[in-house]
Amino acid sequence: MSSIKKDSPPCAEKIPVSSNQHGYKLVDPYDWIRDDNWQEVLHSPNVLKKEIRDYIDKENEWTDRKLSNLSPLKEVIYNEIKGRMKEEDISLPQKDGPWFYFSETKKGKEYSILKRYKTNTSIEEGVIFHNWNDESKDFDYFKPGVASCSPNHNLLSWSFDSKGSEFFSIKIKDLKNNKIFHDQVNNTDGNMVWSLDGSGFYFIKMDKNHRPSSLWFHNIGTEENEDYEIYNEKDTGYFLSISETLNKKFLILSIHNHETSEVRIIDQRKENKELILFTKRQKGIEYSIEHDQENSEFLILTNINDATDYKIMKTDENALDKENWYEFISHKKDILITDFSCLKNFIIVQELENGIPRILSINKQNNKQNIIKFDEEVYDLDFNEGNEYSSNTIQIYYSSMTTPQVVYEYNLVEKKKIVLKKQEIPSGHNPKNYITKRIFAKSKDGEKIPISILKRNSTLENSPTLLYGYGSYGISIPPSFSASRLSLVDRGMVYAIAHIRGGMDKGKKWYKNGKKEKKINSFEDFISSALFLKKEKISSDISIHGGSAGGLLVGASLNMRPDIFKSAVAEVPFVDVLNTILDDTLPLTPPEWEEWGNPIKNKNDFDYISSYSPYDNVKKQNYPTMLVTSGLTDPRVTYWEATKWVAKLRDIKTDNNPLFLKTYTEAGHGGMAGRYNQIKEVAFTYAFILWSHGILKRSISG
Template sequence: MTRPPVARRESFEHCEHGVTRPDPYHWMRHSTSDLLENLAAERAFYDSACAHLHSLVSTVKAEMVSRVPDADVSPTWRRSRFSYYTRHLAGSDYGQLVREIHGSETDSIPNPDFEGGSRDENRTPLLSGQVVLDIGSLADDSGYLDLGLTLVSPDEDLLAYSVDTAGDEVFTLRFRDLRTGADLDDVVPRSYYGGAWSADSAWFFYTVHDEAYRPHEVWRHRLGTPVEDDVRVLVEPDERFELTLRQSRSGDVVLILAESRDTGETWAVDAHSPESPARSVGGRRRGVLYRAEHVRDETGPGRLLLVTNDEAPEFRLVDCPVPLDADQDHRTWREVRPEDPAERLERVDAFAGHVVMSLRSGSEHRLRIVPADDLAGPGTVLASRFPAGAVHLARNTAYDASAVTVTDRAHVEPPVWSDVDLASGKVEDRLREGAPGHDPTRYVTERMSFPAPDGTLVPATVIRHRDTRLDGTAPALLYGYGAYEATEEPDWDPALPSILDRGVVYVHTHVRGGGEGGRGWWLDGRLEHKHRTFSDHLAVADGLDGLVDGTRIATRGLSAGGLLQGAVLSQRPGRWRAVVAEVPFVDVVTTMFDAATPLTVTEWDEWGDPRKREEFDWMLAYSPYDNLPPAGGRPDLLVTGAVHDPRVMVREPAKWVAALRASDPEWSPRCLFRCETGAGAHVGPSGRFGHLAYEAEVLAWVLDRLGVHGGPVAR
């Protein structure tokens, strides 16, 4: 195929606030046979246009796979009777959840099949243990598989697990008897992420999402009874709010959180009395967020620790009683740790004698461990051992633990798990993830800052091979996101060395709208300030001139990061050699007018409500579909989408691609649309090797567009 598909145009205009917006591809809003034929033709053109890259894709994929151990085992986490861990067998796309009885003879036997990494004294041999769940066995013919949850019951006799085989995030919830290995007859056909067990293991709480994919209800199921008899525990009528559900580590409380972008409310259910009503912890006040953690008290119901922005923009820690009855004055909060403006307090995790605080400081994620009776004290602070790395609390399920497991990650460093003594702060390394043939010392990671137009310094993590000089000759690939106060923490990526070894500089831009700089960083990049997300990304690219080859800069982002790519493409098309916009949110104004589209109403507090003229003007000023770049001088463009994506409807990238092509026919063959027309999710194919194959395609295209060919050029 030498020419791309030409989508049908129909006369249609939007008219809001006296402003007319032509939309000749409005017909794509419905999933019709015409749309599906268009998407299939787009995929065929992409496959044809990239046929010359097959060899490079195969080479890059082989390099990526070579850095993944044939078999691996995670650190264990302990419950009362068993230790649990996950493992991948040789060549498997999906893992297994496995458990061992405490004190079994195999507890301390080193794993001879584990390639790379140090010995974990708590890790069992690769082929021992009871397989609780073989994830790969759940796959069907769709080619896609994802788990929503896996939760072992408090008595450790049952497992709740949920599966999605389409990529649309509609999960089927099932229950397995771990004594027999057989699934129960109880099947919930539609559920969402999050769940919690009652203390007696007889009841299970789960969330349900509506047709707009908003989790809006919490239900309670009694094991062994018909699902039709399940009881609705809570419903959230306000379409701006979503419900999330979890069990406290103590096992005593089920916590339900209703949250919009800037307001929240938490309910508590007594896990020992699962049929009792959910009671609000602190009511709901516009602009106030709070999330709860339970601290056990042997003589009573305990207390709740709340991380809140109430009178504290970067959040403080307060406590309050557990609300057990309707007459309790549960809205009286007592401050136990004041706000530190230099730290963004993100969450707390409670253990029997200590509390672990997760925080952001200096644009990096850290942990602070404090005694439960001295929550305002300095405690022990844990920071990453790696440049621009991040330390997080790993999976720790035991409330009475004397030590916790943490994980330390960086872009070119496979994660290291360590045990930290809660009382002394002593750190003992436990396990390093294997990465065959990978040598982290071959790479240099630096944190740099570049001035935005308003003078704000925008941080960026710059990664390169040690032999690649920042002398203005190397090509570069930028990656950015910048929304929801989300922070894409550094993480080992077996794909990354394949571009670094070929002399490409990788730059992760930490633009406003994300959470790298705390709550204020998000506030400076949302609503009327959204334009700063785009100017920050451009500022980093401009600041790199002289350090990298300014004529060979590619940029990449996904979802809201895809919006970022669409905006900087429209605003500065000549800045880029190539752009990768994955599942991009690009038809901003039209989508935010459509309350029936998934996520729309819940995101009015992020982007704005276009029914209001001022907010309409904000979005119209940058919406990529409404602001196409001028013809001529455009960079090469790769766009992705997925038919079953519930977060960015496939019509958005489809309409944008069609409009871009029609507005510049000569350039149109350089615009490719890789669409998942079958099962597939928001973030691409599933499975550890399936996703690497996708990454190999994208990175091979980027390398080709940057003029980097052949094998690694740096050693």
């Protein structure tokens, strides 16, 4: 259902479909691009209706043909990025009981190899216990999930996605003889937690609409139809996920949306699998837990009683309800707690103060606190407590936009750190050739928007710039090291991250002021960031880049101020917001009402979403050069959002600037699978951005 003239882009047929909502008539001329059979398409892309597939193929052919001139530049960038990657590498071994576990990558192989060795031997004696590369050969698309050993380390369960639709299958094998069991559990979210006796594992099953909605148990050696259900969440506005306490004593079932959570637990030490309610869900109250075995207590990270940026409370393991909770770490204004963990002798807390991360260690014997932080102006920081509950060390991961990742072992008793591993850049990298800093733009309402900047020392004022943003779900974009973006920066571009409202870079309030009826703040912040970069003579022409909800940011910003951008890249963009949030059969819609509002029940929400939804606000105006990508089996942002948006833009926009749609027909939300394939995607995107600025030269050396 599309036509194409000689050397003209595809033109999608208009078949108006009408609906009524709150007294308004909605007309969608491209509704036909949404296959009613979309659930089956996630499992089998070949069942997509022919007319839809034909249109997608024509768009792909147009993009491939018109951008074929980028192939040499794309190849150069691909080789640059690959040259910065250590193709043959091993991860840091992690101790788990009598074994050390690690992964290894081999040159030319897309996936890692999983290996282990006994604690009384050496890494050289590591043996392969699973090879993702061998398994991937049977599939056109393959994404590894989780690999988890049974408590006695004799069995392995692992998950994989073979379509890109995020319906993961789980298999099991005996590590003593590498025999694969006949059991296979399908349609899971990819995670599993073993029972302490190793008789089986718990997992989350996805329903037909791709919602993780029920908790199940699988006994090893039985058929899938013998699995039994432990819990089913009836409220479609909530998702389920599972984990376990670090000491492995409790399974944790988290039931949550974007504003409210509830936890249920199973005491793994007991024979029965009774699921116990921790404390009943209450709208607007979030909490997560860890277990303190020595004190027979639970630690609770929560926002209860107006603790906007969270606090940590405690309760006896036999008195779970919130009425029994008492304060351990108080809520501190403008200091956001982002993570925590409990070891035998220490409690670890990760915080964000003024957008800068730090780690807090607390001695459980005397409650003395120690703060771990670094000196660079802007950086990223994370920790890994490992698998050993009794350990007195943690691993700290540090990087900045100029500094490749360094992994430290931090001794919590001695308060000293040693370097375990530095990210190697085989082709060479000198951090002193680059500048990273944080600047602040003023938004329309006066709020100060942090912007993280990366550029070469030699980069002049008024340079071409790539501005990246996300701004949803409270997700903060860390100013961490990326070897890929050096291919832009080494050609004289500035790379900037706008830490806009909707993220949590400046705390929970920052997030709340960029969601629901305040969502437009995200777009205003992004536009203000671009204008500030120009005003301060940092940037001349600006390209913008965002994916998923960041694609919404790109789409809305283009509708509002297309004149200030040179080009735009929107990857798997969430642009058909109104239609998606009106469709409660889609996987993410009911839980998303807490993020965007409910336009089905609330007219004000309907009106507000209508005012910014990119697809609904395409105007007769000039738009910059654009590249839009999507994945055919994407369950999060469905393929038709990007496809409909491009069709509408082609019909309405008034310019002749290039507009390209690239649909990956064997990929989902995360794009192509495999590390080399992912580099190819990045190289294509960066080649497009450079081409849009007329920058076709090789990178600066050194």
